[in-house]
Amino acid sequence: AQSVTQLDSHVSVSEGTPVLLRCNYSSSYSPSLFWYVQHPNKGLQLLLKYTSAATLVKGINGFEAEFKKSETSFHLTKPSAHMSDAAEYFCVVSEGYSSASKIIFGSGTRLSIRP
Amino acid sequence: DTAVSQTPKYLVTQMGNDKSIKCEQNLGHDTMYWYKQDSKKFLKIMFSYNNKELIINETVPNRFSPKSPDKAHLNLHINSLELGDSAVYFCASSPYEGYEQYFGPGTRLTVT
Numbered sequence: 605a606q607s608v609t610q611l612d613s614h615v616s617v618s619e620g621t622p623v624l625l626r627c628n629y630s631s632s633y634s635p636s637l638f639w640y641v642q643h644p645n646k647g648l649q650l651l652l653k654y655t656s657a658a659t660l661v662k663g664i665n666g667f668e669a670e671f672k673k674s675e676t677s678f679h680l681t682k683p684s685a686h687m688s689d690a691a692e693y694f695c696v697v698s699e700g701y702s703s704a705s706k707i708i709f710g711s712g713t714r715l716s717i718r719p
Numbered sequence: 720d721t722a723v724s725q726t727p728k729y730l731v732t733q734m735g736n737d738k739s740i741k742c743e744q745n746l747g748h749d750t751m752y753w754y755k756q757d758s759k760k761f762l763k764i765m766f767s768y769n770n771k772e773l774i775i776n777e778t779v780p781n782r783f784s785p786k787s788p789d790k791a792h793l794n795l796h797i798n799s800l801e802l803g804d805s806a807v808y809f810c811a812s813s814p815y816e817g818y819e820q821y822f823g824p825g826t827r828l829t830v831t
Contacts, residue, residue: 648809
């Protein structure tokens with residue numbers, strides 16, 4: 605069965621320090637994986653996506669994620685946090701590109717940035 | 720131009736009423752979705768439409784019904800509103816089922 609687990613509900617880092625948001629997934633097939641960001645009172649915005657090409661994916665705003673099949677992980681990282689990164693982050697797994705595809709959202713990780 | 724738009728942004732109504740939320744996308748995408756986000760930020764997919772065909776119909780009450788007059792629009796009708804329907808509802812679109820999604824700004828529904 606397809607599932608996605610975001611291991612931390614809340615992460616707090618200091619401005620200028622690295623960010624790590626963890627995501628593990630399970631899938632019966634080769635999945636597509638996404639990270640979305642939601643700023644307060646806003647809709648979700650795509651940060652980056654993995655669709656079976658390069659395992660290291662670069663996204664917007666300096667974020668990147670590495671697909672590790674052996675660990676079934678797709679962790680999101682950023683070398684240096686900025687105050688504007690404070691938001692809710694969602695890891696998403698999608699299985700298939702047809703009417704049978706399933707899309708599962710993680711429960712979200714709230715990222716706080718300390719000055 | 721806004722890629723995915725929703726109206727209204729806020730909706731306050733009483734229990735038992737019927738209401739609709741409209742969604743439009745100008746991206747030429749084939750698939751559109753409706754999501755419900757609860758107070759804990761948990762996102763639940765409610766429906767998706769691909770070329771006006773319902774693909775996913777999760778276990779939502781039949782008081783909720785999606786209606787798609789054309790590929791660019793997917794409206795959400797809710798009958799006999801209940802307190803538990805209070806949430807933020809997001810519309811989204813994607814080029815094809817399973818691809819990345821583009822979200823609207825959300826509609827905050829409050830049922831009193």
